[in-house]
Amino acid sequence: MKDSSSLLEITWTDPVTGTKGFVVIDTLVRGLASGGLRLRKGCTLEEVRGLAQGMTRKEAVVYDPQDRYVPLGGGKGGIDVDPADPEAVAVLTRFLAAVRPVVREQWTTGEDFGLRQETIDKVAADLGMASTVEAVFATIDDVPAARQRLAEAFAVHVGGISLGDLVGGYGVARAATGAARHLGLEPGESTAVVQGFGSIGGAAARYLVEQGVRVVAVADREGLIRDDAGLDVEALLAARDGAGVIDRSRLGAGVRLGDRDAWLDVPCDLLVPAAMSYVIGPDDVDRITARVVVEGANMPTLPEAERLLGERGVPVVPDFLANVMTNAWWWWVVFGDVAPTEESSYAKIDAVMARLVATVFADSTATGTSLRSCALELAARHTAAVTERVGITG
CATH class of the missing domain: 3.40.50.720 (NAD(P)-binding Rossmann-like Domain)
Structure with a gap:
């Protein structure tokens, strides 16, 4: 059953194993939602719904009118499977094949709990998809440059670990x-x-x-x-x-x-x-x-x-x-708000996180309410600003 607060909810049943998978689109901005896909035994529609709502807030909370990146809506996916299950990749492949139209048009997704980016990239390629974030490129003027930035960023390693x-x-x-x-x-x-x-x-x-x-x-x-x-x-x-x-x-x-x-x-x-x-x-x-x-x-x-x-x-x-x-950095790279380097990426994160933490602590002290309440209010203010900038978000 669809929850009235979500724009779209999909419950998928794997025809081979009976495994359940879920997609929830909580909000759309310019027709797009962002959020990862998790593999977890015991994953439920309610869990994915909450995660999608969280993605709406993540997108909004980092909004800066000086950035090229304008926040997207929030969405999420989940499959009720142990990532260590030998059948997990086959189930993932069938799931992505089934929801491919949503990925192509509305839902930009990537790794989350239990799923590595290289795994979802390989499955997408096997299904004939260039990536699982293709929908966002319709909003970008110079798509080749955006793809190049993303490739360069993921090629950076810091202390033996990928920057991503x-x-x-x-x-x-x-x-x-x-x-x-x-x-x-x-x-x-x-x-x-x-x-x-x-x-x-x-x-x-x-x-x-x-x-x-x-x-x-x-x-x-x-x-x-x-x-x-x-x-x-x-x-x-x-x-x-x-x-x-x-x-x-x-x-x-x-x-x-x-x-x-x-x-x-x-x-x-x-x-x-x-x-x-x-x-x-x-x-x-x-x-x-x-x-x-x-x-x-x-x-x-x-x-x-x-x-x-x-x-x-x-x-x-x-x-x-x-x-x-993680989510913000992807889009900062794609839209060109950071260079595909450790130095540029970390400098942006330092500045934005310092601002966010200072804002919610100051608001919490002034209002006597929790950090969560203040962060929710900050996200709501940013959502209103984004709506004013790009129109109705859905």
Whole structure:
């Protein structure tokens, strides 16, 4: 059944395995929506609907009238399949073939939880599609130049990792240290725990350390890795596989192992959930000692848990602000707002994230409301400005 707040909802059933897949278009701007495609066992239409709503906010919150990039609408896709399932790529192929008209005309998509960009690019090519972002090129004057910028940007590697796999986590790290400073915490005197060690979590940990934060624990799907003296994050990145799992045989001395869910119990200043949705519930709040929660994942904190944390004076930097930079960076490159280099990309992220964090903290202090409420209001103001600029958004 279609939710009345969404423009389009598709539920697909794989004719071979019976697997369910979903597409939700929450909003359209100039006929387009942006948002990734995730593979997760247990993925539901309700989850994808919430993610699509989050994409609407991500697009809007970074709007700058000086940019060539004008925010798109929000959409999302999800398939109820384990990405490690041997049939996952075949299911993905059949799903993309089925929803290809929406991808071609309205929904620009890419990697998300459980899906690597190179995998979706290969599947798209096998289906005769140049890419899964083709719809956006109708809004660009010099398409060859845009394609070239994107190719050059993804060819950049920083410390052995693709720039495209780093920008999202870089933004999360900047959001975390920016929030810490607003709370009177200096990065060099702060500790962090990161849950998830994929592209977002791994990069967030790298750039937290670069700013002086001591990362005392990370969690991947195999469990907790902890060292209160500070983990060697670069060594962990070198020992990480394509699914974000760290090879335990390559861990150094002094590292302790624990259960996968024990990350909430580790004392820290900055808590960064950067993997799954719905991982902090009301029953978990008393386990958290952090001064601030920074949502590197999409929808990791349940609303009641966020309310309880707020009552304890622990702010939550919302996902659609903290982890916005992967999506924004794609479009900044495509539209030419950044050069396809590490220096240009990181300088833009630094400036935008500093502005966003400062704005929501100032608004929260002035109004006595949560960071999420203030970020939602900021996104609403930007949506109104975009509507005035380009017309009815849908």
